[in-house]
Amino acid sequence: MKICSQFSSIWSQPIYPKDCSKIMIMVAKKVKAVYLDFKTSFLHSLTITLRRDRFILMAIISVLPVMIPIFVALFSKTLFRENGLEIFVKLCEQVYIHTVAPLLALFLGLIGIREEVDSLTIIYLLTRPVSKFAWVMGRFVAYFLVSAFLMIMGIFFTFTSCVILGSLHFDTIGIALMLQYIGVGLAGLIAYGSISFALGSGMNHPIIAGVILFFGWEKLANYVPGIADFWTVQKYLDSMFPVLATQRYNRAVISVLGSFQKELYFVSTQRAIITIAVVMITFLALSVLCMRYREFTKDRVVGSK
Amino acid sequence: MEYQIEAVELSKWFGEVVALNNVSIQIPSGVIGLLGPNGAGKSTFIKLALGLYKPSKGKILILGEKPRNNPRILSQLGYCPEMDHFVEEISGYEFLYWLARYSGFDAKEAKKRVLSILERFKMTNKMYDPIATYSKGMRQRIKLAQAIMHDPTVIFLDEPMNGLDPSAREELIYLINTLSSQGKTILFSSHVLHEVERVTDTVILIYNGRILAFGKVREIRDLIQNHPRKIVIRTFEPKKVYAQLSIDPNITSVSFDTDEITIHTVDPGITFKLLNDLIVEDKISVLSYRCADEDLQSVFQYLVSTHIPKGL
Secondary structure (H helix, E strand, C coil), X not given: CCCCHHHHCCCCCCCCHHHHHHHHHHHHHHHHHHHHHHHHHHHHHHHHHHCCHHHHHHHHHHXXXXXXXXXHHHHCHHHHHHHHHHHHHHHHHHHHHHHHHHHHHHHHHHHHHHHHHHCCCHHHHHCCCCCHHHHHHHHHHHXXXXXXXXXXXXXXXXXXXXXXXXXXXXXHHHHHHHHHHHHHHHHHHHHHHHHHHHHHHHCCCHHHHHHHHHHHHHHHHCCCCCCHHHHCHHHXXXXXXXCCHHHCCCHHHHHHHHHHHHHXXXXXXXXXXXXXXXXXXXXXXXXXXXXXXXXXXXXXCCCCC | CCCXXXXXXXXXXXXXXXXXXXXXXXXXXXXXXXXXXXXXXXXHHHHHHHCCCCCCEEEEEECCECCCCCHHHHCCEEEECCCCCCCXXXXXXXXXXXXXXXXXXXXXXXXXXXXXXHHHCCXXXXXXXXXXXXXXXXXXXXXXXXXXXXXXXXXXXXXXXXXXXXXXXHHHHHHHHHHHHCCXXXXXXXXXXXXXXXXXXXXXXXXXXXXEXXXXXXXXXXXXXXCCEEEEEEECCHHHHHHHHXXXXXXXXXXXXXXXEXXXXXXXXXXXXHHHHHHHCCCCCEEEEEECCCCHHHHHHHHHHHHCCCCC
């Protein structure tokens, strides 16, 4: 009896159960090979990243904002008590999501992949039977876990310092607020990280490009809301913030100004999440393609540029 | 006969510079020397064979298949690059371990292979030291170890003798001979003829991106024997030296400087004998004499000018 009849129209030869099982075995072997490559790439990247000086630097940078509420509390206790929630929100948005997330992507994502290209250790990898997709994904997951750990620690300790010293509370609302910012932070790490991977594997001077993109274009484009800012990651991250910027502290203006702003300048949280997912898929796919088709060795024949 | 490496009209250019020009060659199994001066295209050929470069024109097949992004072929290739490319902070053991994992071995098998290869290369006592602390010879050994630890069928060694001390060179020659006896194909690049001669009697001569010859070393040697030499003699009596040497019909041209005389000879053996006679028998004061163009570059230029048709 013939089965897999759907293939019969595609292939001239009919496919029998024996062929189907062969195909299944081949697919299973391929999937297993890709998984093993992914696992190796992930573990390798993780062990290397955790020993790097820049990991320590990023750990310090991620925890430094914790000191701000403490300093404010020490030097202006009254002010801090009045603005504890505001300080936490500002630190999360301005420091963690707008600054630390792209920095983590640059230091742990872009430089990590670039180091491999610049030191040419990548030639050992390219001459081995490794799936480029699995290699990129393994590295990306390792980058994401390490930077997510730093970001979560930073936001958590900042929140704790605000709770201990300020007007923020360890209640359902407070924890939900913290978790929401952590979620937006992780989305930022995914978006900035995938762009960093594509830059690192596709460009000759990715660090300069990354700095210009994350700290030049992203900031400038936000001065032209509604037009250029749609081409920034920040726009979509801002749209996922727990409360809209202008109505955050004044519930009276939420219904009027908030909905007007939402129509003009903001995108919905769902659309923002989809955009971040599209950014991630697009740039990681670009990174895989670059790894597959680019020529990474640097030594050229005498006389070449 | 089944060829291990086959290039068909293979060309590679970088911008306006042609690194490899219309190379067609079929390489059987065994140890093959890839001989050519610096910048001849040896490394480019090897990198094309490894799939690190995409051919600009033509194709290259390894074991009958294109190597670029082909895991089936890549799993059968070993490569020792010319330059040192390491993450300096990690140890030799760790470097090899991860490469073994990338070759498809599980943790246990990777560990076993790494320990075995490190023992073979006498690196066990330094295996946990950072690579940054390794000497040039140790780095070379680590590079060689990673090239063969996964038991490849075809091995590419790009200038593997560079930086090795004499005893390490002997060990490498022994290693190549051992691998050859195990049926491996080894393509060994070098710009030093006598290095290649010690490992194999079959060489490919490459120059300016073209294959000049593919054959036995003996035949190449015969060609080189006929290479006219430029000899520079330092003496306080250049006119006397010239007067004596002018009787040698092998000398094709002479030029003077204040204390130096430069001659071109088609038979260096006879000219050197004549020079010895001048010093020993005629007591002419000769400070030094040297062959100014014995390097491979000039030999290749000679071969190109005399044995390659014009326009090639």
